[in-house]
Amino acid sequence: MQEDQLCAFPNGRQRRNRLCWAREHVSWTQQQWASVQFTDESRFTMESDSGRLLIWREQRTRYHQSNTLERHSYRGGGILVWAGISLGGHTDLHVFHGGTVTGLRYRDEILDPYVRP
Secondary structure, three states, X not given: OHHHHHOOOOOHHHHHHHHHHHHHHOOOOHHHHOOOEEEEEEEEEOOOOOOOEEEEOOOOOOOOHHHOEEEEOOOOOEEEEEEXXXXXXXXXXXXXXXXXXXXXXXXXXXXXXXHOO
16 A cells, blocks of 8 residues: 555564664763764655655554544655754755755765765
């Protein structure tokens, strides 16, 4: 079904990997965490009706209409933004203007100016 293709909930293996990672790093010092940066990106649509739906629902409520919220999402005109946070601060919000974000573009616009320094 379409909601399964659009919802990116972690599967069992991913949850176990995240838990393992958290346990390995639970005793890290503030100095060790200072070298870590968490990043994320989000796409925002500029159209009111994109024709696609993103379905948000609680676990184990796949067919419960009362727990389903439909949102128009990610098609047509839009922008992609990226940012990072760390113990020492945050990056500026980076907006990808037009076109597809390829590996080269990600390297040139994100990795070189934000991550490598």
